[in-house]
Amino acid sequence: MDPELYSPRFVAEMRHLMTHQKSPEEAQGERDRHARSEADHRTSWNADRTYRYTRGMKGQTANSTEQTVRQWDPARDTPIPLSDAELLDIAEEKVQRRNATKHSASLRKLAKFYGSAERVLEMQFYQAAQTRVAAWRPNDRSLGRCERCCAQDHVDVEHCLVSSFAPPPIQPHVAGNTNLRATDHEPFDPARDPLCQMCNMRGHRQRQCVACTGCGRWGHSFNQCESGFARGPHR
Numbered sequence: 649m650d651p652e653l654y655s656p657r658f659v660a661e662m663r664h665l666m667t668h669q670k671s672p673e674e675a676q677g678e679r680d681r682h683a684r685s686e687a688d689h690r691t692s693w694n695a696d697r698t699y700r701y702t703r704g705m706k707g708q709t710a711n712s713t714e715q716t717v718r719q720w721d722p723a724r725d726t727p728i729p730l731s732d733a734e735l736l737d738i739a740e741e742k743v744q745r746r747n748a749t750k751h752s753a754s755l756r757k758l759a760k761f762y763g764s765a766e767r768v769l770e771m772q773f774y775q776a777a778q779t780r781v782a783a784w785r786p787n788d789r790s791l792g793r794c795e796r797c798c799a800q801d802h803v804d805v806e807h808c809l810v811s812s813f814a815p816p817p818i819q820p821h822v823a824g825n826t827n828l829r830a831t832d833h834e835p836f837d838p839a840r841d842p843l844c845q846m847c848n849m850r851g852h853r854q855r856q857c858v859a860c861t862g863c864g865r866w867g868h869s870f871n872q873c874e875s876g877f878a879r880g881p882h883r
C-alpha cells in the first residue's frame with residue numbers, strides 16, 4: 649500500500665483502525681470481563697486444592713490472578729511478596745506480550761481483506777460514502793477526490809474528462825464557483841441548470857442524482873468511476 653495515494657484524513661482513519669482505540673463500551677466490557685474472571689478465580693481458589701496449587705506455583709494469591717508473590721504452595725508456605733524490581737520485570741513482559749497480541753490482531757484484520765491494507769481503506773471509503781447516500785447527505789468534499797468521477801489526480805468537474813451527458817447529466821462549473829459555467833464563465837440559469845445538493849454540480853436535481861456502486865459517491869455511475877478502487881471498472 650502506498651499511503652501517498654490517500655488524503656491525510658484517509659490515512660488518519662486507517663491509523664485509527666490500526667491503533668486499536670477502544671470505544672467506551674468496549675472498555676467497559678473489558679472491565680466487566682476482568683471483574684468476572686477475578687471473581688471466578690476467588691471461587692475456584694476457595695473450592696479447589698489443585699487450583700490453589702497450580703495458581704500458587706504461578707505466584708498468584710486468593711485475591712488476584714496477577715503475579716504478586718514468589719512461587720508458593722498454599723498448603724504449606726506463607727506467600728513472599730515480590731520485590732519492586734521483580735514486579736517491574738513482570739509488568740514489562742506483560743506490555744510486550746500485549747503488544748504482540750495487538751500486532752497479530754492487526755494482521756488478522758488485514759488478512760480478512762486479502763492481506764491488502766489498500767482494500768481496507770477502499771472499504772472504509774465506500775462505506776462512509778454509501779452511508780451519506782443512504783441518508784441523502786452530500787458527498788464529503790474534503791477527501792480530495794474529483795467531484796464528478798472520484799479520481800485523485802484532479803478535484804474539479806472543470807478538469808474532469810467524464811462526458812457531461814453521462815448520468816447524472818451535468819453542466820461543468822468553474823472550479824470552486826458553482827454559479828459560473830466552465831464553458832464560457834457566464835452565470836448559470838438556475839431554472840435550466842439547478843444545483844444538485846448531493847454532488848454539488850449543476851445540470852440535474854438531487855432526485856436525479858446517481859450514486860456509484862464502485863466507490864459509493866454521488867455524481868457518477870459505476871462505468872464512469874475513476875476512483876481506482878479494486879471494485880471499480882478500471883482495474
Ligand SMILES: [Zn+2]
Pocket residue numbers: 794795796797798799802804805807808809810874
Ligand atoms: Zn473527474
Ligand SMILES: [Zn+2]
Pocket residue numbers: 816844845846847848849852853854856857858866867
Ligand atoms: Zn448530483
Ligand SMILES: [Zn+2]
Pocket residue numbers: 797798860861862863864865868869870872873874875
Ligand atoms: Zn465511483
